[in-house]
Amino acid sequence: MSPQFQQARWSEPLLSELGTPGERGYVPTAPEAEIAAHAPDPLTAIPPAFRRSAPPRLPQVAQPQLLRHFYRLSQETLGNDVAVDFGLGTCTMKYSPKVNEHLVRMPEVQDLHPAQHEDTVQGILEVLWRLEQMLCAISGLDRFTLQPPSGSAAVYTNASIVRAYHASRGEGEQRDEIISSVFSHPCDQSGPWSAGFQVVELYPGPNGYPELDALKAALSNRTAGIVITNPEDTGIYNPHIAEFTRLVHEAGGLCVYDQANANGILGIARAREAGFDLCHFNMHKTFSSPHNGMGPAMGASGVKEELARFLPAPVVERRGDRFELDWNRPDSIGKIRSFVGNAQIAVRSYAWILALGPDGIREVAETAVLNANYLATRLREVPGMSQPYPTSNTPIEQFRWSLEALREETGVGSADISRNLADYGFQPVFGSHHPFIVPEPLTPEASESFSKEDIDRWADAMIDIAKRAQADADDVLEGPYRNACRRIDAAALDDPERWVPTSRVERAKGAVKGD
């Protein structure tokens, strides 16, 4: 296989640089004389202090030029609908059925407002309530909140519940430590940290997951709980997880399961049987709702019955045939965000689960594990790439690889390989969360949505790039060649001084612009 993809490369200006003064996409008609005579000037409703003295500098572009602009930009992206992107491991990229997009664009969903009276939104409240019942069945836990807008927010929610639980028992001051593992998702450390805990991290042992002795060394009467991912970022499942949760319980702590990506165990293993008291799912990963380009999303947090009183307000309660929002929750940790959850994400996930049913849900996991392992057999053909932990310890739904040998031989590392995949029409492949314990990491995750042909073509591209690196390292070090843009200066990502998160920061940093 050789590079065979050619992407559009437009030299497209910014929208604000297009058009000419006075050019318009749409000219609203002036109100008729009778209306104008009776309607007040809308500006009078705006206090003078809030009025602009000069009109905003909006783009001035006609419709055909505008349409062309956005179509060109869309041709310069690689999205899930145009390219195989299972390289983005740990993100569980899968097909989001288009029929569900039709559902969320129905006026009954699209026109909902979160401030509507309960009587007028019984349908969506029922969807939220039924989705909660499904997640309870899938996890074995007793109650869920759909309020957190991301997986990290769900981890923060669960850490806050752990804090509230210990406070309610008079141990809030004493139990100020949360244990996590280095290969758990980074939010498993940063979420509890943000909730006020000291975080104690466990390094992986020789098998790729933490050793029981390390956990024992971490436990004390300061232990509030453990927040852990399993299988971890490596895709390796910790077979001693029940022993972990038992030891944490014996020390007086709670156990929180990060199931952001549950694709390897969906319908096969549940949080309750592994001894967990809380868990969360990313509905925009495992449950097929699209990631929506970093949001809106949904991290559904679940708890055992005895922790339900701490859940954020409101929760949806069923009383007879009626669904109500219960705001009267005196022990609640409060709100994680406004309202009750992103309704469109809930509708998509609900429809996805309904369409599959219990057997279909299990088949998702089985197919994902089969796909990931078939991909692994193909990737063993990639020169210079190896599995960092014993292969007897088979990863499940994603695999962490190391390209250290290729890097030492040729100077071509995982980031270079990842960039060059674009020349084959594939999206970049994810390396690893920080820190990089495995040198030159790569973590693909071939979920259930991908065909054998998809997997073979992707593996062929990986093999080809590695062989090209061996033949002529510079050829790969300077790629990709066939894309909308080639290489960007990634150093800016590591340099907070060059981050410009808002226009206010941009103005403050005016001096560094253009560097």
Next chain:
Amino acid sequence: MIGLVVNPVAGLGGAVGLKGTDGMVDEALARGAVPRAGERAVLAVRALPADVPLAAAAGAMGADAVRAAGREPALMVDGGDGATTADDTRRAALDLAEAGCELILFAGGDGTARDVCAAIGDRVPALGVPAGVKIQSAAFAESPRRAGELAGAWLTGRRRERAAEVVDLDEEAVGAGRVGPRLYGTLRVPLGPGLVASAKSPSHDEDPAAVNGIAARMVERIGDGTAILGPGTTVAAIGRDLDLETTLVGVDLVRGGALVLRDASEQELLEALDGDGATVVVTPIGGQGFVLGRGNQQISPAVLRAAGIGRLTVVATPAKLAVLGGRPLIVDTGDDATDAELRGWHRLVTGYDEETIYRVE
């Protein structure tokens, strides 16, 4: 202007099975080693922007490589007499700095970095072109080409730098039959993609946010008590936050918010310790994970016992731990009983409100 100094005998030992080249040049040549440092320097020079004026030490110590890359040195300093020694490297680096070079590129290994560090310290930024047998110091680029690219990007960019630890074999310990690293100082290196540490970990080992978090936590812990502070940039940040003039490479003792001993010997530490003991703060030096017994022998078994053996506190940034690739930290104090007591799981301070359970062997 960029200055180039080449240690032409660097890397000779590696090809013929020696652990380094320092003091072994004749032996290496006798075993058939071929000098390669010059070639490596040529690759770096080729990656430099063509319009940047170059200065070099004469002959094999720099100018030959500049010419082999198709350039002509704008300025030359003395390049020794051919039998290059550490003194030649030091003098050439100093001459280039004094001649107005904005950045010194040096081709060699850890020994060369150490000589450059001794000559220019942090007066002028420097960057290593990897050409030696031992590369443990953080002052090197990943490859010669990367060194040239990084130097060029620094010169034409915003000139951000960081302190990089210069680490070499601990000669005292080697004399005692124990091979391991020692911290000799820091160089100011250009900050950007292509530094050695960033090859192993995307956030470099002196990650300022992590170092500051560790220092703030340790200042709280030490309070008005007694603490022994070992070598290293991470530990040095604790002294900085205590507003004390502690050393980078030596061992210091602080008590009640004051610096009691600076660059102390074992005997001085023992005399200063009282019945209350001390918190002993150390950090791994180099990429092998040594926390005791290399470069900090002043913190001897007797000192550890007087301080309280359970009061050893290892601090390390997460990125520095990641570089170990899961290998344990190592104690080698020279006393088996002390080492045995220190082995096992330690709670490392890895940030503010952040600890890591890590094995020490």
